[in-house]
Amino acid sequence: QSVLTQPPSASGTPGQRVTISCSGNTSNIGSNTVHWHQHLPGTAPKLLIHSNNQRPSGVPDRFSGSKSGTSASLAISGLQSEDEAVYYCATWEESLNGPVFGGGTRLTVL
């Protein structure tokens, strides 16, 4: 059981826009910024978005993030086959002094 709630799966066709949601509470998302990671099996997870909506260098602008209250979203526009992966949201939990995660959303490009 993960602390943050994500839908287990999402899908779209090439070129489409998909969004993935992440829900928490006032002690995690409500109090801290949200980050998004992309994970392909057997590889190191990759940071896509930090601080709600900031893209690290090298991340395409097809990826965008937003946060409102105790929820956050990752949007992927112009969907490509290489976007097939598991996407995790993460944020800080004050009481833990460490990060908490969503359960992950498996994105399928049809």
Place this chain on the structure above:
Amino acid sequence: QVTLRESGPALVKPTQTLTLTCTFSGFSLTTSGMCVTWIRQPPGKALEWLARVDWDGDTYYTTSLKTRLAISTDTSENQVVLTMTNMDPADTATYYCARIRYASGLAMDYWGQGTLVTVPS
């Protein structure tokens, strides 16, 4: 170029102690705002934060495993070591180390590929 790599045994017997090493390059853990953390993911389950060590030597542990975990650093070797005592089959998981930077909003901006540790029943 920032890299992190986990190493350690693939198989640990119940009640034994697990020792994992995270060897990193491309940054210094003594730089203000830098942290290294350990995270695990049991098969089919969610990511779980375990421990972190900060640039100033402060350490933090997840509450549920605090009595079993110890994190330490060897700054000269650019390594962070995690030990977990009294291993149980429920500890079977892929263990990751990652860098956290305060400047990135406490995001884990680089991860290792992970190492699978199996504890047989």
